[in-house]
Amino acid sequence: MNKLLSMLLAGTVSLFCMGQAQAAFPEKPLNVIVAYAPGGTSDISVRMLAKKLETIMGQPLVITNKGGGAGVPGFEYVMKAKPDGYTISAPATPAFSASIFLRKKAYDLNEMSFVGTYMINDRILLTRTDRPYKTWEEFKAYIKANPGKVSIGSGASQEALEVLRSVAIKEGLDVNFVMYKSGGEASADLIGGHIDACELGVGTAGYQSARQGKLNILLNLGTGAIPDFPNVPKLHADLGHPFYTSVPYAFILPKGTPEDIRATWENAIKLALQDPELKDAMLKAGFSPSFMSGQETKTFCQEELKIIPSMLEFNKKAK
Secondary structure (H helix, E strand, O other), X not given: OHHHHHHHXXXXXXXXHHHHHHHOOOOOOEEEEEOOOOXXXXXXXXXXXXXXXXXXXXXXXXXXXXXXXXXXXXXXXXXXXXXXXXXXXXXXOHHHHHHHHHHOOOOOHHHEEEEEEEEEXXXXXXXXXXXXXXXXXXXXXXXXXXXXXXXXXXXOOHHHHHHHHHHHHHHOOXXXXXXXXXXXXXXXXXXXXXXXXXXXXXXXXXXXXXXXXOEEEEEEOOXXXXXXXXXXXXXXXXXXXXXXXXXXXXXXXXXXXXXXXXXXXHHHHHXXXXXXXXXXXXXXXXXXXXXXXXXXXXXXXXXXXXXHHHHHHHHHHHO
16 A cells, blocks of 8 residues: 555656646747848848747747758758757748758648747849839840840749749740848848849848838739838739749747647747837838737648649749
8 A cells, every 4th residue: 555655646746747847948048040041031030039039938049040951951950859849940931932942842731830920021022223124114124125134133032033933934034043041141242233133031131221222122022011112013913923922930849849838939929029119120120020820820831832833833834
């Protein structure tokens, strides 16, 4: 009887200790892996959010940039990490489409743990103000008058680059495309005159230059309104192109992360976005803060990824 009682007491203590350990999350610094180089939309937005998350989580966030490969290597680094909540990917979702473009293979969205979205990022096409074109129609005319001589850069978004490639095919435009490791690098080359135009996310140096009147925005490649530039034509809605790109910027954990830990992260992001100072700072940077739960983010991604196969087939047939 005494032996049985001892075993029951030991089990109770063990369960209590496990509960205490889980309730204490996080007990040490948290590692946030940004799968892109410094200076782009991904890096800037995550660092803005991190300041508020540190206060809510009660632990410092150590942000590490693992750029290159359109975000795929950095994202996969996190997916192979221990599923304990201490290593997280943000914003992970751009790597989903990149994996399809680079490897022709889609990720299984059930093989990861979605935490939540903090903003929707629409891509924009910019050019310098000293160029002989001010609108998309004028830019098209210039490209047709100078076939093979115009270069369009991409600030690390493989999906946006493929969208622009489909536009060039449909419009009969002979252009050169250049992929960069980050929006920061692409912005610098555009401002420096090394490329003629570039697609970037809001919040980048290029976008801020447009706000200052130093660059001109020709197109909105997404579906939302661009802060400060509501009248820029939308590629899909206004110009009738079949493909577009709108990307939820989200936090994602490895599969197998305990639900209570995932929920702790999700709630922290939700609370952070309710902070007036953070929301104001993000809006001033050109971002559009918007919370979606982990499940909502997963559903959004599933719908967006359905567009990609038809776009790839369109581009392939044209070649």
